[in-house]
Amino acid sequence: MNQERSISLEWGGTIKYPARFTLVAAMNPCPCGYYGTDLCKCDERQVKKYQGKISGPILDRIDLQVEMSRLSTDERFAENESESSSAIRCKVEDARQRQSVRFQGAGILHNAAIPGGLVRELCKFSNDAFAHYRIKIEQNVLSTRSMDRLAKVARTVADLEASDEIGSEHIDKAASFVIGGLLREAF
Ligand SMILES: [Zn+2]
Numbered sequence: 252m253n254q255e256r257s258i259s260l261e262w263g264g265t266i267k268y269p270a271r272f273t274l275v276a277a278m279n280p281c282p283c284g285y286y287g288t289d290l291c292k293c294d295e296r297q298v299k300k301y302q303g304k305i306s307g308p309i310l311d312r313i314d315l316q317v318e319m320s321r322l323s324t325d326e327r328f329a330e331n332e333s334e335s336s337s338a339i340r341c342k343v344e345d346a347r348q349r350q351s352v353r354f355q356g357a358g359i360l361h362n363a364a365i366p367g368g369l370v371r372e373l374c375k376f377s378n379d380a381f382a383h384y385r386i387k388i389e390q391n392v393l394s395t396r397s398m399d400r401l402a403k404v405a406r407t408v409a410d411l412e413a414s415d416e417i418g419s420e421h422i423d424k425a426a427s428f429v430i431g432g433l434l435r436e437a438f
Pocket residue numbers: 281282283284285286291292293
């Protein structure tokens with residue numbers, strides 16, 4: 252979340268203040284924590300009530316939603332095959348550099364800060380990807396905010412892969428973060 256907010260005061264003044272922060276939060280999918288597996292004992296009403304503690308408008312403002320599936324015993328004892336932090340740092344720095352070049356002189360710091368009206372122009376979709384983007388929006392009845400978020404996250408996925416254009420595969424990957432799975436299925 253990275254925007255300036257204004258508050259209109261009752262006596263006519265306006266205060267502007269920066270509202271840049273990173274929110275990282277975690278939750279269980281249901282009261283018992285096993286939703287999506289045979290072990291879950293919660294009924295549909297309990298799951299809906301539990302997940303309803305976070306309102307739709309709040310979820311709509313969280314850029315990336317990642318579902319963590321339960322690890323098997325083998326996976327827990329497996330060798331760590333993940334990329335090193337330094338390799339990931341290099342990728343992120345390269346992606347940030349691509350954004351700096353893209354937004355040079357535009358007063359935009361990074362993809363998340365692209366103003367709503369400039370999303371289509373600045374995100375650069377391939378023709379196929381733009382058609383795919385429209386289908387995702389329609390299928391998932393996305394709000395305008397979520398629709399823009401999907402494009403911006405796809406732009407970042409493409410930047411991390413050093414791609415000038417957003418492709419359909421970038422839309423799919425971004426959709427897994429933006430649209431979610433279990434949380435959405437429960438409603
Ligand atoms: Zn449960």
